[in-house]
């Protein structure tokens with residue numbers, strides 16, 4: 001009789017871990033929720049709209065994911081003073097938190113530089129940098145340090161972190177800052193056994209950019225065609241391809257990796273002429 005091979009579960013499995021996934025009702029973040037549960041974790045979805053969270057949980061349980069390993073907390077992550085209560089409720093549900101995935105984010109309408117609207121610019125930076133990275137990380141890192149627990153933070157950057165997306169001024173600036181803060185947090189939190197990494201998704205047909213990338217008949221828009229021409233793998237990504245990169249970074253297999261931003265982009269960043 002052959003022994004069961006446990007290599008994958010031991011190295012990449014998340015059984016016994018609990019993750020908070022902010023923006024968990026979203027397209028990419030929802031795919032991360034799904035893969036984390038499939039890898040064995042409990043997942044608590046944090047988001048500002050309870051019905052979006054409920055819909056995502058309903059969709060996942062219809063796909064046969066175990067409802068007892070999913071929970072939700074309604075919270076607007078721009079309200080820092082509400083985060084401690086969300087954390088308390090989450091710890092009460094699964095006894096501890098091991099992983100934070102910062103999945104909140106969102107882009108804005110494109111515009112020329114001279115037409116920038118300062119209020120909109122600030123809103124996008126607040127959504128992607130404060131709500132989408134800094135505020136939840138600050139509060140959960142504090143909880144890990146105070147309780148002497150190891151921790152693991154995953155941020156979501158973008159191609160705009162490295163090469164600004166034309167017309168996406170505030171989004172690119174905020175996502176560049178996410179890479180910067182990932183490195184800064186990784187350095188400062190390493191002595192507390194807290195790792196901090198990020199993924200940088202290329203172009204996915206998520207809610208935020210489907211209309212920018214494909215027409216109603218499924219053919220690429222002009223911008224979509226430009227992107228495909230610059231993507232060596234020559235297609236848009238599937239959300240589960242970001243999710244599996246997140247499982248890797250959250251797993252024991254990545255125990256010596258901190259401060260990196262892993263592109264999941266079909267080669268977009270290495271395109272050349």
Ligand SMILES: NC(=O)c1ccc[n+]([C@@H]2O[C@H](COP(=O)([O-])OP(=O)(O)OC[C@H]3O[C@@H](n4cnc5c(N)ncnc54)[C@H](O)[C@@H]3O)[C@@H](O)[C@H]2O)c1
Pocket residue numbers: 022023024025026027028029030046047048049052075076077078102103104105106107127131132156157158159200201202203204205206207208209
């Ligand atoms: N979809 C893509 O192609 C793509 C590409 C690169 C990067 N990203 C990034 O990946 C991350 C996840 O993207 P997604 O496709 O899941 O986004 P999405 O727009 O589908 O979902 C974002 C979720 O965040 C929630 N949210 C927004 N602001 C919030 C706040 N202040 N408090 C609480 N919840 C809030 C929204 O309700 C929504 O459910 C984002 O940071 C996004 O910028 C996405």
